[in-house]
Amino acid sequence: MINKLKTLGRLNITILLIAMTIFCFAISITRSLITDTKVFLFLNWNLFLALIPWTISSLMLIYNLNKKLPLVLLIISWILFFPNSPYILTDLFHLRLNGSAPVWFDLVLILSFAWTGLVYGLTSLMDIEKMLSSYLNQKWINTIIVSFLFLAGFGIYLGRYLRWNSWDIIQNPLGLASDIIDRFINPFNHPRTWGMTLLMGILLNMIYFSIKFIKAKPALKSI
Numbered sequence: 046m047i048n049k050l051k052t053l054g055r056l057n058i059t060i061l062l063i064a065m066t067i068f069c070f071a072i073s074i075t076r077s078l079i080t081d082t083k084v085f086l087f088l089n090w091n092l093f094l095a096l097i098p099w100t101i102s103s104l105m106l107i108y109n110l111n112k113k114l115p116l117v118l119l120i121i122s123w124i125l126f127f128p129n130s131p132y133i134l135t136d137l138f139h140l141r142l143n144g145s146a147p148v149w150f151d152l153v154l155i156l157s158f159a160w161t162g163l164v165y166g167l168t169s170l171m172d173i174e175k176m177l178s179s180y181l182n183q184k185w186i187n188t189i190i191v192s193f194l195f196l197a198g199f200g201i202y203l204g205r206y207l208r209w210n211s212w213d214i215i216q217n218p219l220g221l222a223s224d225i226i227d228r229f230i231n232p233f234n235h236p237r238t239w240g241m242t243l244l245m246g247i248l249l250n251m252i253y254f255s256i257k258f259i260k261a262k263p264a265l266k267s268i
Contacts, residue, residue, distance in 0.1 A: 049107055058168060062099070065161040066092065072154050080145040088136060088158040094129035094211070095162030101126070102172035111176055120173060124193060126211050128200025130166020131249055133159040135205045166197075167253055191250055198245035202238055 050056040069092060073085055101123045104110070110119060136155050144151055170193065177186050203209040203224070213221045228235045 053106055055103070055106070058164075059103075062161070062164060062168070065157070065164070066096075069154075069157050069161050072157060076146055076150065076154060082145050084145065085139070085151070085154055088133065088155070091129070091133050091136065092158055092162055092165075094126065095133060095165045097126040097211075098123050098130055099165040099169040102169035102176075105176060106172055111179060113180070116176060123169065123173065124196065125214055127166060127169070127193065128197040128204065129211060130162045130169070131197055131245075132201050132204050133162040135201060138205075163252070167256060170194075170253065171257070190253070194249040194253060195242065195246035197249055198242040199238075201245055202241045206237070206241075 047056065050059055070089060073088055077083055077086055101119060105116070105119055110116065133155075136159065140148065140151055140155060170190065173193075174186055174190055177189065181189075203221075207224055209221050209224070228238050232239060
């Protein structure tokens, strides 16, 4: 497995993500023990959900699952869980000045989880982009990636305000579909839905393409 990760150029990021995840878990447990509260332990579950799209795309790369039908089905499964990765950004809503721990500690705690979840998600999105490059030109791929990020913004709204989650596609598909369809049929009745979707989608696109362009920046040649 290690050799496979090296071949795919994923060993370093995998080690980093493991270290970041351990840090997040450790700092949340430390807070719980020191303050004798369970206020932010839910972040560990949110981070587990953020790990799922990364796991899906990683397995797709490791086992070279690039045939068209399996690829489409796996990408559909991936997109259902992808919003969980940037969703942790909205857990900043829980930051309070009058908490049981210093606000700076809680800020570091939440940002650590949010950044780790985001890296899981954006790394998996880069995986999907890499797999799509075998079938589509870059113009179409960019269009799909931008669309995925706006869909993630919509998914974050569904999770944060309507309290839907990825499992509800199986547990309560009719209720989920009803809420989604209503927002498309009556868009002007739901300004917060589209406001958050738009702004969160723009933010996620800014973050993703910033990282992508920085990563693609050629190294400076020595004189």
